[in-house]
Amino acid sequence: MIRRVPEGAPIVNAAQMRAAEEALFATGMSQDTLMERAGAAVAEQVSRLAGGRPVLVLAGPGNNGGDGYVVARLLAARSVPVSVARFGQPKAGAAARMAAQWDGPVCDLIAAQPHPVVVDALLGIGIPRPFDDGIAAKLSAIMAAAALRIAIDLPSGRHADTGDGSGRADVTIALGALKPAHVLGEGGAACGHILLADIAVPVPTDVLTIAAPVLPKWRYDVNKFSRGMIAVVSGAMPGAGWLAGRAALAAGAGYVQLVGTAPAEGAPHALVRRTITRATDLEAVLDDDRIGAVVIGPGLGRDEDAHTLLDIALASPHDLVIDGDALTLLGRSVAERIGADRRRVCLTPHAGEFARMFDSAGDKLTATRAAAQASGATIVHKGPDTVIAYPDGRLIVSTGTNPGLSTAGSGDLLAGIIGARMAAGDGGSDPVAAGVWLHARAANHMDAVFAVDALPDRITQEVNACPTR
Ligand SMILES: NC(=O)C1=CN([C@@H]2O[C@H](COP(=O)(O)OP(=O)(O)OC[C@H]3O[C@@H](n4cnc5c(N)ncnc54)[C@H](O)[C@@H]3O)[C@@H](O)[C@H]2O)[C@@H](O)CC1
């Protein structure tokens, strides 16, 4: 499923969210005001999504439940048919005060009747404990009978920071900021579409969801080199290099050289083949200061020639996109060898490649950030949740993308697109994130099953639709 995830949205963990709320309370804002604000934002969305169907709000014991009581009251005020199923006694404070203001139909969760629309306000960013058997069974029956399940902040039972647990929703309305659970792994998928309710809580963070890029505007005297000249170093499986080169052209590069001892044949003819006799001949090809970026790794193989080609690419002064086999060849010595102190380097590992190069303990955000800081490279840690980490600590997460992208050749395209954007010059937004966005965005316009060969044309459409500056 392609999930809607807000672009450029802040992501914070539970502790950071609580600290942001506390900072606001310290300025004199009351918890009731904030809860009213959260409830109003959620009620607005629920009323739109419910389309007149009866709504059941499941209200838990904490502040998430408090939000639920506000939502019920505001929906009733809009004449939406709504009732509340209560789970546990609302805790003293804002939650209890909001519960006391609900004077509509209410029953215990265990006695709740199925409804077409269910609003899950049982648990939020508090640490969830598993529900006891009776409640768990009742909850799954209520959820199974619903046509639309809307979770407030998190599907109840999911841990905000890890996404672990068992809750599930069709739509999750995140309050104030996204949490790691909304974007990472199976937990992210379990949240369904994500909406962000702006409750005006300032959340300082350097972790954001990906956003549409701005591409650098061409100068009046633009030429094939200034648009971006890239060299794709092709190895034992030249088809992969061909895909990277084809995608680089599609993503706007002005001149793409496909270099190898056996480059792939076939269209497009704009792809310039530089067939070399021996791997060592790469040195002369890369001795060209018009080259804006070198892409190496797709289909490189791991034989002796592959080592030679990689050594020469690393010895060149060019910016690098390193993918596939080249990552495996670098392994644990990646930081020492890539020379990220004298050029831009982008590494594009999937989970297996990442584990061969870096310590992958901890969650994906933390591990990827540490790897970027240790290597000095920008890292695109691919997967259903792609995490981009910059050496300065910033993170960008791309998630919710068409799972049809999970096919052989997809990563080759991505390496080529990133290479093209890196070589396209400055002035736009970050070229690595731009590449990841274009790849995902193009895939989201395809059906579930598509051939990667068909993606480049769609990538070109996306490039042409991007604003420039
Ligand atoms: N902090 C604030 O001022 C605001 C918080 N908001 C809401 O408050 C939420 C966080 O509130 P809380 O910290 O109260 O956390 P929760 O609402 O997640 O509730 C945690 C409570 O549930 C209990 N609990 C957990 N698992 C249970 C189980 N299996 N059976 C029974 N009880 C269980 C815990 O012991 C704890 O008392 C946010 O997600 C958001 O929805 C919003 O109202 C905005 C303002």
Ligand SMILES: [K+]
């Ligand atoms: K919830």
